[in-house]
Amino acid sequence: MAWIFLFVAGLLEIVWATLMKASDGFTKLWPSVGTIGFMVLSFGLLAMAMKTLPLGTAYAIWTGIGAVGAFVVGIAIMGEAVTVMRVAGALLIVSGIVVLKLSSSH
Numbered sequence: 568m569a570w571i572f573l574f575v576a577g578l579l580e581i582v583w584a585t586l587m588k589a590s591d592g593f594t595k596l597w598p599s600v601g602t603i604g605f606m607v608l609s610f611g612l613l614a615m616a617m618k619t620l621p622l623g624t625a626y627a628i629w630t631g632i633g634a635v636g637a638f639v640v641g642i643a644i645m646g647e648a649v650t651v652m653r654v655a656g657a658l659l660i661v662s663g664i665v666v667l668k669l670s671s672s673h
Contacts, residue, residue, distance in 0.1 A: 569619045576612035577632025579605050584637045588645070624667050631664040 583605035590598035609629075617625045638657050641647035 569616045569625075572612045573616035573620065573625055573628055574632065576609045576616060577629050578636065579609035579612065580629065580633030581636030581640060583609060584633060585640050585644075621671065624671050627667055628664050631660050635660050635664075 583602050586598045586601040586605060587593075589595065590602055593599045593602075613625065613629050616629075635657050638653070642649055
């Protein structure tokens with residue numbers, strides 16, 4: 568169950584990061600409220616996952632899901648640049664997530 572909590576927490580990190588961008592520096596009310604709400608949910612699920620998963624593994628995977636997900640949202644929705652170096656960086660993050668998952672005994 569901890570892995571499910573961690574995965575959902577990572578997805579919620581993508582949501583709050585996207586809403587934070589939409590909040591325009593917390594100057595727009597509803598994206599700002601959404602940012603804080605999804606942040607609380609994401610942190611809560613991360614905390615639940617950390618009850619049984621190792622700290623380093625849980626935190627690295629959570630941030631990795633959020634980072635790669637925000638990268639994809641930036642490209643797919645916000646028109647950010649797709650370059651070889653940016654894609655290579657995202658692939659390295661995904662590789663690290665896979666290695667951490669495979670090396671976890673939980």
